[in-house]
Amino acid sequence: MDIKPIYSALMRNKAGLALIVLQVAITLAVVCNSLFIIVERSELVARPSGMDEPNTFRLASLGFVRDYDLKSAVRQDLDLIRSLPGVVAATLTNSIPTSNGGWGTGVDTEPLERGTGKEAHGAGMYFADEQAIEAFGLKLVEGRNFRAEEITDSVSESGLLFDSVIVSEALAKKIAPEGSAVGKVVYGISDDTTPKTVIGVVERLQMPWTGSGEVEQSVLVPTRNLGDNFSMYVVRTEPGQRDAVMKEVETRLQAANPGRIIRGVRTVESVRADAYRDDHAMMSILFGVMAAMLMVTGAGIVGLASFWVTRRTKQIGTRRALGARRFNIKAYFQTENGIMVGMGIVLGGLMAYGFNAWLMSEYDAARLPWYYVPVGALVVFFLGQLAVWGPASRAAKVSPAVATRTA
């Protein structure tokens, strides 16, 4: 097919051409950037926290009566929870991954010298006992777990008292870039200068803050925090028994000790859903915008092409009368569409990168990988071909006899 006559015919309808090119260009730019954000977010929300999420829940207890005996309350609570059927393990801690609230600390292999600008590695800090790894559902890949006799009691005045820690693998790599982190001495966890020994490494444990750039770095510390009357329990159950056990634990704990409030009884799954709700919403919205845009652009092409076919009925008839075959007529419209969409793709590709560059500077977005534009271009190109299919087929059906009529 000779493109030149199609091209010059197009140039005689500059307004129509410009409108389609612009529409296709904006669509491509938006589709590329939306798709990129969707893929990025879906990777973000899929990151595992390290916990056995489907079978775990957490709850908090807050003593409010004067002389609340936190230490024995914690002992009794844990004994009670662990004695219930269906419970695999339970621990006293301060936070869980994806909850976006907790304790953070600096960790380094040398005593911290603050204020000098030298940065320690950031880490989320979880209080733990000998059942913590089991209760969180973590996988110990190196070293050993805490022993029951290593678990200390910490109160505000004493600070945090313990000698050993367990770190996540991501943090272990920072502490010991080569070789094993087990046996390494680290500082910064209870204070700047007291050394702690790494005794174990868990495969994965995220810090509570999902937005952190160091989200995979965490440390488990063997102590019961008795600094205030707030305690958080994490309970892991046999598969399928989580919801029943959760209700049971809530009622039993409340009945066992009325001098406190039980609150925040939630599955880890629902805590996670909260953490990523905005990302899921963003994904759905962008998906909707993308789909609507492709639909509108597609429908617009169908509509415009139909008009052009109608306007050129006589011309088509003449061409048919002069020997053009149906196939040639159809190819004419498909090619015409290809040229217009192709122009739109060139402009839209530039706009896609431009829009991304602007999002990067204004909203700290990431750089659009190069292959999004060619992939998006293919989608838009086929959309155009698909949209023009119907009108082009109708054009092909125009009878050569039309040429002989007057109007």
Next chain:
Amino acid sequence: MFGYYVWLAGRSLRRNPVLTALMIAAIGLGIGAAMTSLTVLRAMSGNPLAFKDDLVYRPLIDNWSPGRPFDEDSGEPPALFTYKDATALWNAKEARRQAAMFPNVLPLEPANTEVKPFMAQALFTHGDFFSMFDAPFEHGGGWDRAMDESAARVVVLSKDLNDKLFGGEDSVGRILRAGGEDFTVTGVLRRWNPQPKFYEPSSGAFNDVEEMFMPFAIGIERELQSSNNNNCWSDPGNGYKAWLASECIWMAYWVELEGSADAARYRAFLDGYQAEQAKLGRSVRPQNNRLYTVSEFLKAERVVSRDSQTQLWLAFAFLVVCLINTVGLLLAKFLARASEIGLRRAVGASKRSIFAQFLSEAGMVGVAGAALGLLLTWLGLMGLRALYAEGASGTLARLDLGMVAITVGVALMASLLAGVYPTWKACQVAPATQLKSN
């Protein structure tokens, strides 16, 4: 004549029902998407204290790590204060009004034993809080500086908490047992929930206001930290005394001044205060202090979510595509009727009347599109509420009258804009050529 044009337009639109539906749907979808995101963004960008923007200020003192800026990208000082700085500024009384504040929770034991004990969010702050922020009282009032200094056991309740505890009665003078102590109610607020929560947006700029307010000194006596952010660049050491003396930042601080001239004086005072601290041997950063108005502060804190801004841009790009689409379809449609135009022109219709006729047709599409757009905006906001639930974009996704007016306005403007070019093109049709060629 206008009635005739409308009748003509109706006929023409009915002749191609699919095309008409497509144009209306395109305008409606575009308007719906753009207005949905604009509604959320508009609510997010609000400043509840705009009427005091030249009076109320948030001082920021850069007492972060001498070795490293708080925000390495922007160089902005931290928004929160250390206890040391907050009390020093409060004691200095250099402003007309001043208040430090931090939130935490306290267990409440209602006198009515049928209500189980529950946790309530408390803001520990100074008495100036209420007058500085124009918090409206239903009953009673706040407390004065003397009560702040003596850590008086007083409490101000939100309307909701007063409803829950005292059945909505005037509870001023009643006793509330909180955290194992008795507090006297001095005031009950009217419904007050400024959005964004400008005075402390760091833990969620669109969170609800706390349920009760207590003197700052009580939070300190009870050895509480903030339930939001406690951020340290140096080791605070052990125990609460060490915590108070530490360089950890954990409270918000606000002042009310006499105006912008007074603000310049206060700004100088801040720098002077920090220089003095340096002389006393505190290691400090180079002076990098701020005195923000509420609107400047909300901007610096970036309370408008980036996702919402991105959504707005995409939605408007979508609207543009929808409009281009409509322009194209109208253009094609009008030009397909060139012979009709030619005939009308030949029998005496002026360009002006052709213009009026075709613009009426475009206008009708616009009105229908606007109506659909309004409906879709309403549906879109419902969708946002479902998607975001308690998140900011969910709670702010409400249509108000102002927004309805803006939507209708934008929709009509947009569709007229889309109609003008095709109409103008239609007017350019030369009568003679059209009559000849057909």
